[in-house]
Amino acid sequence: MKSRHKVAYSLTSLFSLSLISTLIAPYFTLAFPGAESVMAAPPVTPDKSVNCEILVVGGGLSGVATAYEGLLAGRTVCLTEITDWLGGQISAQGTSALDERPTQRSLKFYSRGYLELRNRIGRKYGKLNPGDCWVSEACFLPRDAHNILNQMLKDAEKQGKGKLQWFPNTVIKDLEISTNGKIINSAIAIQHQAAKGAPPLNTFTLSQSIEDAYRYYNTSRFTKTIIRFVPKPSKSNASWYVVDTSETGEIIALADVPYRLGIDARSYLEPSASSSTNDPYCTQGFTYTFAMESTKEAQQQAMPPFYSQYSPYFSYELTRLANFDLLFTYRRIWSPNKGKPAQFGGVKFTAPTPGDISMQNWTWGNDYRPGTAADNLVYTRQQLQATGQLKPGGWMGGLRKESLGKAEENALSFYYWLVAGTTDSQLGNGVKQPRLNNRLLTGLNSPMGTVHGLSKYPYMREGRRIIGRPSWGQPSGFGIWEIDISRRDYNDEYYRKTLPAEMYRQLKAALAGLEAVSVIEGKISPEQAMRRTRSTIFPDAVGIGHYAIDFHPCMVKSPPETPGNQERPGERRGAGQAYPFQIALRAMIPQKIDNLLVGGKSIATSHIAAAAYRVHSFEWSAGAAAGTVAAFAIKNSVAPYQLVDDLPKSEPQLEALKRLLKQNGNPTAFPDTSIFNENWENWR
Numbered sequence: 001m002k003s004r005h006k007v008a009y010s011l012t013s014l015f016s017l018s019l020i021s022t023l024i025a026p027y028f029t030l031a032f033p034g035a036e037s038v039m040a041a042p043p044v045t046p047d048k049s050v051n052c053e054i055l056v057v058g059g060g061l062s063g064v065a066t067a068y069e070g071l072l073a074g075r076t077v078c079l080t081e082i083t084d085w086l087g088g089q090i091s092a093q094g095t096s097a098l099d100e101r102p103t104q105r106s107l108k109f110y111s112r113g114y115l116e117l118r119n120r121i122g123r124k125y126g127k128l129n130p131g132d133c134w135v136s137e138a139c140f141l142p143r144d145a146h147n148i149l150n151q152m153l154k155d156a157e158k159q160g161k162g163k164l165q166w167f168p169n170t171v172i173k174d175l176e177i178s179t180n181g182k183i184i185n186s187a188i189a190i191q192h193q194a195a196k197g198a199p200p201l202n203t204f205t206l207s208q209s210i211e212d213a214y215r216y217y218n219t220s221r222f223t224k225t226i227i228r229f230v231p232k233p234s235k236s237n238a239s240w241y242v243v244d245t246s247e248t249g250e251i252i253a254l255a256d257v258p259y260r261l262g263i264d265a266r267s268y269l270e271p272s273a274s275s276s277t278n279d280p281y282c283t284q285g286f287t288y289t290f291a292m293e294s295t296k297e298a299q300q301q302a303m304p305p306f307y308s309q310y311s312p313y314f315s316y317e318l319t320r321l322a323n324f325d326l327l328f329t330y331r332r333i334w335s336p337n338k339g340k341p342a343q344f345g346g347v348k349f350t351a352p353t354p355g356d357i358s359m360q361n362w363t364w365g366n367d368y369r370p371g372t373a374a375d376n377l378v379y380t381r382q383q384l385q386a387t388g389q390l391k392p393g394g395w396m397g398g399l400r401k402e403s404l405g406k407a408e409e410n411a412l413s414f415y416y417w418l419v420a421g422t423t424d425s426q427l428g429n430g431v432k433q434p435r436l437n438n439r440l441l442t443g444l445n446s447p448m449g450t451v452h453g454l455s456k457y458p459y460m461r462e463g464r465r466i467i468g469r470p471s472w473g474q475p476s477g478f479g480i481w482e483i484d485i486s487r488r489d490y491n492d493e494y495y496r497k498t499l500p501a502e503m504y505r506q507l508k509a510a511l512a513g514l515e516a517v518s519v520i521e522g523k524i525s526p527e528q529a530m531r532r533t534r535s536t537i538f539p540d541a542v543g544i545g546h547y548a549i550d551f552h553p554c555m556v557k558s559p560p561e562t563p564g565n566q567e568r569p570g571e572r573r574g575a576g577q578a579y580p581f582q583i584a585l586r587a588m589i590p591q592k593i594d595n596l597l598v599g600g601k602s603i604a605t606s607h608i609a610a611a612a613y614r615v616h617s618f619e620w621s622a623g624a625a626a627g628t629v630a631a632f633a634i635k636n637s638v639a640p641y642q643l644v645d646d647l648p649k650s651e652p653q654l655e656a657l658k659r660l661l662k663q664n665g666n667p668t669a670f671p672d673t674s675i676f677n678e679n680w681e682n683w684r
Helices: 011-018 061-072 102-107 112-125 142-160 206-213 250-254 307-313 324-330 381-386 401-420 493-498 501-514 516-520 616-636 652-663
Strands: 048-052 054-057 076-080 163-167 170-177 184-194 222-231 241-244 290-294 332-334 341-344 347-350 357-360 438-440 541-545 581-584 596-598
Touching (some): 054 061, 061 076, 061 142, 061 163, 076 170, 112 142, 112 616, 142 163, 170 250, 206 222, 241 250, 241 616, 250 596, 290 401, 307 401, 324 332, 324 357, 493 501, 541 652, 581 616, 596 616
Parallel strands (some): 054 076, 054 241, 076 163, 241 596
Antiparallel strands (some): 184 222, 290 357, 332 357
16 A cells, blocks of 8 residues: 555655746637627537536535436436546545534434445445544545545446436536526536646646636647537426536636625624625635655655745644644544554544655645735636636636645645744744654655645635525525524623624524524523524525534735734634534525526535535535435426425425435434424534
8 A cells, every 4th residue: 555655756856847837828818709698609619519417517525426316316417527536625635534523423414425435435444544533533545535436426327327427627618598597508618638748637736737727729738628518308498407516616606696705794694704894805715735654764855945935824823733743643544554642732643653644734734825805716706807707718717826826835835844844933933843754745646646746626615605596584695694503602792892783683683583482482581592502494404514613714914924924803703613504405596597506615605604514524415415406306397496486385396305305315404403402412
């Protein structure tokens, strides 16, 4: 096993190879005559057309789960992914340590596909945690996650008699939307492969290759195949569905449906918000992960030429975490030999031994946390317009390439800090000691599968989030908010002093309404109702999740690595424990377009709620719901919005959908979920 991860390239050659911007071909601006839809006609003739019943854009966990359920329902599923690995968080993004809560895990109360994934990981290694990490009960190698998911989809295809059409290294470039703006008629995609004589795929970092991936034309680096995805011929009016499970909400931006980005303004629904106004530039930090191997002998460590720019940022963060072995084993993903028992800061772990491999994902390390209009990663609608990306043929992925590049440099610098650094931005000098007996794992056969050693795509905690359709109680558009899930006690003096009187009154009224039964029965007073006893129960729940509201806040100054920089004040106020929560179908249905569904992190949540609605099991549950809803809608010739448009009145077809989900082993509510059950103290 160890031989798979030998260093294929020296770190010195890595810097010259992975960060040379001159290799990037010139940007070509494509402009086409105006049309009544997003795209009147493809700028180039497609090389082929592909029929789909469900087009899934994004091969992360939510996308795989969507495809999995679609295939089991016997549907023809087209699945695209910008990288060549399935799994997103646990593969291409490198975070192969499952974020789970103890109670849900002990009950194994997950979607059927997620349970199957966990079981197959266990069978692969003979145990669920081959890394013997302490952040999770399941830490493993990213490459193996891709292979496991690939086989799961093949098995689902065979079992359900569906058809899988898998398109790695593929991005959506254009959409053809009907003249009434309600239906996506087709999607144009670009699939790339290494050009003849060019280095293999995964040689270059994402910042170097992303613009090339979105160009129609062949370059010295890539040759392209232009694919037109169209509905599979059908007598049904609802002949196909497009599901956006991309990491940043690409399709909702390209289709120009209403969405939010970044901080939501403080309100009675989001009382812990750090700003009184919306701030679309401050999203959660994103992370290029990497794998490093413990070695018996000290290794020569090459200082990156840009190290001095980023070193003022790095820190163990807290005194109780200021230990290299503690950090190394936190997300250790491979441990062939059992180390000696160790303890630091109250945490017990086994010490690293030569051959151990650790994946790094650290807040004051390889997290990159821009938060201003000058450096934000995910472009706002206004920025997309200014860069021409909403024009026909203009879409280039919707990300700031420069911030990707700086995040790559930051991650490589963090590796050097771990093994050779002696400074600490938060704890001061004399804390950090060098640990030279480690090496960065690089090469196509390394855990990350890249020549440069960084993950193929950064781990994204937050992207664009749709605004659902107007619904009862939310006339401006449905959303899931902080007060729907948080355990916070809103009697806290902060809220009484910070919120305007009318806003505080609205907060009290909203929370009292959510706890109306308890108030009526005399179990609690209206004032006591300021603290939730459960999460909001949604009548249109189609999935579940449970995780703490966890923040990696943006930084105040630009660039994030500015010496002395600080996190955005107040961003962590909303952090804390959450109740087990549900995924409402209304949160997956965007405005305007009837055959578009949203899964993953782009569902209709607020900035604070999204900090909990983002981890592995949630992503799978949202995808399982999306795949089931799409297949159900096709079979019954009903649009998803029609399943919820009469709420809170009875919706017979919605109830049939929920029965199907339950029958298929995809829970929509936690055990004993009821407005009468207020005993959730064990679910922490």
